[in-house]
Amino acid sequence: MQGKCIRVAGLALALALAGCSTVPTPTKGDPIEGFNRTMFTVNDKIDQYALKPVAKGYVWATPQPVRDSVTNFFSNIGDVYIAANNLLQLKIADGLEDVMRIVINTVFGVGGLFDVATLAKLPKHENDFGLTLGHYGVPSGPYLVLPLMGPSTVRDTVGTLGNYYINPLSYVNPDSVSWGLYGLNIVNVRANLLSASDVLEGAALDKYSFVRNAYLQRRKYLLSDGTAAALPDYGDQGALPKYEDVDDAAAAPASASGAAAVAAPDSAASGGMAPAGTRAPEPTTVPAGQLIPPAHFGYPSFKLR
Numbered sequence: 001m002q003g004k005c006i007r008v009a010g011l012a013l014a015l016a017l018a019g020c021s022t023v024p025t026p027t028k029g030d031p032i033e034g035f036n037r038t039m040f041t042v043n044d045k046i047d048q049y050a051l052k053p054v055a056k057g058y059v060w061a062t063p064q065p066v067r068d069s070v071t072n073f074f075s076n077i078g079d080v081y082i083a084a085n086n087l088l089q090l091k092i093a094d095g096l097e098d099v100m101r102i103v104i105n106t107v108f109g110v111g112g113l114f115d116v117a118t119l120a121k122l123p124k125h126e127n128d129f130g131l132t133l134g135h136y137g138v139p140s141g142p143y144l145v146l147p148l149m150g151p152s153t154v155r156d157t158v159g160t161l162g163n164y165y166i167n168p169l170s171y172v173n174p175d176s177v178s179w180g181l182y183g184l185n186i187v188n189v190r191a192n193l194l195s196a197s198d199v200l201e202g203a204a205l206d207k208y209s210f211v212r213n214a215y216l217q218r219r220k221y222l223l224s225d226g227t228a229a230a231l232p233d234y235g236d237q238g239a240l241p242k243y244e245d246v247d248d249a250a251a252a253p254a255s256a257s258g259a260a261a262v263a264a265p266d267s268a269a270s271g272g273m274a275p276a277g278t279r280a281p282e283p284t285t286v287p288a289g290q291l292i293p294p295a296h297f298g299y300p301s302f303k304l305r
Helices: 002-019 033-061 064-088 092-108 129-135 154-166 175-192 194-203 207-223 245-255 260-269
Strands: 143-146 150-153 284-286 302-304
Touching (some): 033 194, 064 092, 064 175, 143 207
């Protein structure tokens, strides 16, 4: 079964390589963008016509509490290889917290169906073998879109093999049960992402670039243990404009006309109807953000502070 799946994936990869178009100026970090875009389109069509309808049917047929229990079950299994990678990176405190999560959720959470560890204030970490390789200095390599698996890099692709052998699902017998659990996990994860994919469909002008940039920034963020230094630097945008100076700039030409500019506000505020020798009411200052009605017929005008 495993060999057959590998052959199918290899055939899909070969067909994509044969049919992919080249990009004249590929993005830095994505030198095989032509192949990646083609593979992204293939994966997107498979998701659109196969995986997404199955996920919608799964949501329709399965109550929310059951789906939550399935999510908790696979999350508890995921804590096994998360703990292993934290310990491999010598993050002892995080690794011990992961082990405690596994024990508590397995014993008190009925095999992981309930996330008791989160209620006990034990944090959920994220880690995998690709991040372990990066932790020890292995470069990420070019961006790569894998058949049926989505965004990755050369380093994360190698890490996927490590995750496979660390994941307890890989050792479930018979193989049909193991692959069935993997399939259920994929469908459940896709069901949890239905709303997110709908937002992506409506918001992204170029879905490929959006997914690629989001993936690479997320991996960089995780590799840096969530420090602010991992966030992209867009450069100094300069100070924000001072909008309170607009009135001063507008009044500058008027001051050049001498005494005539001093009398103008009084006559304008009265709308030309104020009796001789009278002065229009002074402008009233109100807090910024409030509604500002226009001044008519000598009534007080409002000016933002």
